[in-house]
Amino acid sequence: xxxxxxxxxxxxxxxxxxxxxxxxxxxxxxxxxxxxxxxxxxxxxxxxxxxxxxxxxxxxxxxxxxxxxxxxxxxxxxxxxxxxxxxxxxxxxxxxxxxxxxxxxxxxxxxxxxxxxxxxxxxxxxxxxxxxxxxxxxxxxxxxxxxxxxxxxxxxxxxxxxxxxxxxxxxxxxxxxxxxxxxxxxxxxxxxxxxxxxxxxxxxxxxxxxxxxxxxxxxxxxxxxxxxxxxxxxxxxxxxxxxxxxxxxxxxxxxxxxxxxxxxxxxxxxxxxxxxxxxxxxxxxxxxxxxxxxxxxxxxxxxxxxxxxxxxxxxxxxxxxxxxxxxxxxxxxxxxxxxxxxxxxxxxxxxxxxxxxxxxxxxxxxxxxxxxxxxxxxxxxxxxxxxxxxxxxxxxxxxxxxxxxxxxxxx
Numbered sequence: 001x002x003x004x005x006x007x008x009x010x011x012x013x014x015x016x017x018x019x020x021x022x023x024x025x026x027x028x029x030x031x032x033x034x035x036x037x038x039x040x041x042x043x044x045x046x047x048x049x050x051x052x053x054x055x056x057x058x059x060x061x062x063x064x065x066x067x068x069x070x071x072x073x074x075x076x077x078x079x080x081x082x083x084x085x086x087x088x089x090x091x092x093x094x095x096x097x098x099x100x101x102x103x104x105x106x107x108x109x110x111x112x113x114x115x116x117x118x119x120x121x122x123x124x125x126x127x128x129x130x131x132x133x134x135x136x137x138x139x140x141x142x143x144x145x146x147x148x149x150x151x152x153x154x155x156x157x158x159x160x161x162x163x164x165x166x167x168x169x170x171x172x173x174x175x176x177x178x179x180x181x182x183x184x185x186x187x188x189x190x191x192x193x194x195x196x197x198x199x200x201x202x203x204x205x206x207x208x209x210x211x212x213x214x215x216x217x218x219x220x221x222x223x224x225x226x227x228x229x230x231x232x233x234x235x236x237x238x239x240x241x242x243x244x245x246x247x248x249x250x251x252x253x254x255x256x257x258x259x260x261x262x263x264x265x266x267x268x269x270x271x272x273x274x275x276x277x278x279x280x281x282x283x284x285x286x287x288x289x290x291x292x293x294x295x296x297x298x299x300x301x302x303x304x305x306x307x308x309x310x311x312x313x314x315x316x317x318x319x320x321x322x323x324x325x326x327x328x329x330x331x332x333x334x335x336x337x338x339x340x341x342x343x344x345x346x347x348x349x350x351x352x353x354x355x356x357x358x359x360x361x362x363x364x365x366x367x368x369x370x371x372x373x374x375x376x377x378x379x380x381x382x383x384x385x386x387x388x389x390x391x392x393x394x395x396x397x398x399x400x401x402x403x404x405x406x407x408x409x410x411x
Contacts, residue, residue: 001241001242002241002244002245002246003275004240004241004245004246004247004248004271005025005026005061005246005247005248006023006024006025006026006248006250006264006267006268006271007024007025007026007027007028007063007163007247007248007249007250008023008024008026008027008028008250008260008263008264009027009028009029009250009251009252009253009255009260010027010028010029010051010253010260011029011030011042011252011253011254011255012042012043012047013043013047013050013051014257014330015255015256015257015260016029016051016054016055016062017051017054017400018257018260018261018264018330018400018402019260019261019264020054020055020058020060021058021359021400022260022261022264022265022268022359023264023265023267023268023269023359024060024264024268025060025061026060026061026062026063026091026247027051027055027060027061027062027063028062028063028064028065028094028249028253029042029043029048029051029062029063029064029065029253030042030043030064030065030253031043031044031045031048031064031065031066031081032044033077033081034065034066034067034068034070034074034077034078034081034100045084048064048085048088048090049087049088052088052090053088061091061092062090062091063090063091063092063093063094063114064085064090064092064093064094065093065094065116065253066078066081066082066093066094066095066100066104067094067095067096067097067100067116067118068096068097068100069096069097069118070097070099070100075099075100075103078100078103079103079107082103082104082107082108083107085108086107086108089108089111090111091112092111092112092113092114092136092137093108093111093112093113093114094114094115094116094139095113095114095115095116096115096116096117096118096119101113101115101133101135105133105134112136112137113134113135113136113137114135114136114137114138114139114161114163115130115135115137115138115139116139117139117140117141117142117165119138119139120141121138121139121140121141122140122141122143122144122148123152124151124152124154124155124156126138127152127155127156127160127162128155128156131156131157131160136160136161137160137161137162137163137246137247138160138161138162138163139163139164139165139249140152140162140163140164140165140245142165142170142171142231142303142304143304144164144304144305145304145305145306145307146239146240146243146305146306149162149164149243149244149245150242150243150244153243153244161246161247162244162245162246162247163245163246163247163249164240164245164247164248164249165231165249165250165251165303166231166233166240166248166249166250166267167230167231167232167233167234167250167251167263167267167292168230168231168250168251168252169228169230169231169251169252170228170229170230170231170301170303171198171228178194178198180197180198181193181194181195181196181197184197185197198228228301229299229300229301230299230300230301231251231300231301231302231303232292232300232301232302233302233303233305234266234267234270234285234288234289234292235285235288235289236302236305237270237271237274237281238274238278238281239305241274248267248271250263250264250267256327256345257327257330257402258295258325258327258357258402258404259295259327261357261359261402262291262292262294262295262325262357263292263295265291265357265359265361266288266291266292269284269287269288269361270284270288293324294324294325294404295324295325323407324406324407325355325404325405325406325407326346326404326405326407327345327346327402327403327404328342328344328345328346328348328354328382328403328404328405329342329343329344329345329389329402329403330342330343330400330401330402330403331397331398331399331400331401331402331403332399333399334396334397334398334399335390337392338392338396339370339372339390339391339392340390340391340393340397340401341388341389341390341391342388342389342391342403343386343387343388343389344382344384344385344386344387344388344389345385345386346385346405347381347382347383348368348381348382348403348405349368349371349380349381349382350368350369350370350371350380350381351367351368352367352368352405353365353366353367353368354366354367354368354393354403354404354405355403355404355405355406356393356395356397356401356402356403357401357402357403357404358398358401359400359401364395366393366394366395367393367394368391368392368393369392369393369394370391370392371389371390371391371392372389372390372391373387373388373389373390374388374389374390376390391403
């Protein structure tokens with residue numbers, strides 16, 4: 001059985017460091033251009049250099065996305081970008097466009113290339129095609145079943161790698177090949193600027209009755225309008241392992257450090273437990289489900305892995321997120337008095353009970369005993385986003401612990 005890589009997204013240097021410390025085997029990030037998440041913070045060249053150094057010091061690989069479908073005016077910039085990466089090369093490039101692929105092969109001939117899900121990789125012939133051109137890994141289309149992935153594994157070289165998404169948002173189109181965003185607002189999903197119109201609310205209006213809007217209803221039997229549930233395969237690690245997948249990929253380069261930490265830590269433990277014994281995995285399954293449920297998410301499904309969406313609950317009625325926990329900040333340092341330094345992400349107050357989330361899997365409930373600003377002035381609450389604060393808690397935290405607060409929920 002192959003030991004799978006746990007591949008975690010990072011939209012910023014802070015999130016990359018979180019992913020590395022909370023269990024990633026590899027992280028994938030985007031530069032300031034040529035990736036498919038233009039609205040993510042993304043990385044400057046200096047941040048890419050720092051991120052690669054931080055990850056490599058801890059034995060974690062870094063992959064750079066360059067997976068836009070390039071137009072003529074993009075190619076000169078892509079070429080310059082690849083030349084810049086020579087100074088501090090990542091472990092692989094993630095590419096979908098054949099022209100960009102050719103540039104990478106010429107400029108970075110020793111670089112591993114992974115073919116993005118954006119290239120619609122749905123059959124073993126496509127895998128063989130990319131392998132013959134020099135690609136090391138292909139990311140499977142999210143529309144494939146586990147049986148299809150098993151068949152691909154049977155028809156490709158043993159040393160060729162399969163990467164598959166196992167958690168995160170699903171796209172209504174073939175892995176991003178969507179025209180809605182461009183049609184409505186002129187922002188191209190295939191250039192990294194999707195506005196996610198699949199998550200908007202729609203109604204139907206009959207031509208002779210202007211102004212009379214009828215809601216679009218959907219249920220398990222039909223009218224599959226756009227917005228899908230999130231993918232979650234935490235209960236199916238054995239089936240994923242048996243299918244011959246080399247890299248378990250988490251979606252979410254626009255997610256917070258809290259989301260990345262929770263998902264990375266949970267899947268890390270699930271994979272390691274299963275590799276130790278299936279009995280241990282089954283024993284800890286309730287903990288995995290509980291921890292994954294603490295992430296901000298839509299309702300979950302198993303995507304296409306076990307059949308068509310209409311057969312397994314892929315479609316759902318709302319694009320509303322379920323938010324069970326609020327991210328308060330990441331511990332950056334601890335002073336001689338045991339106070340932790342954070343950049344505040346959401347409001348919290350003295351006397352409030354919050355949770356300290358640790359990379360090793362522990363969650364500690366503690367009270368906030370005091371809050372001070374950078375000048376040492378005491379304050380009762382932390383209402384200003386991104387304010388640098390010193391916080392005293394009941395238990396002394398450590399650098400890279402995450403602070404979060406449980407929210408009341410109707411779910």
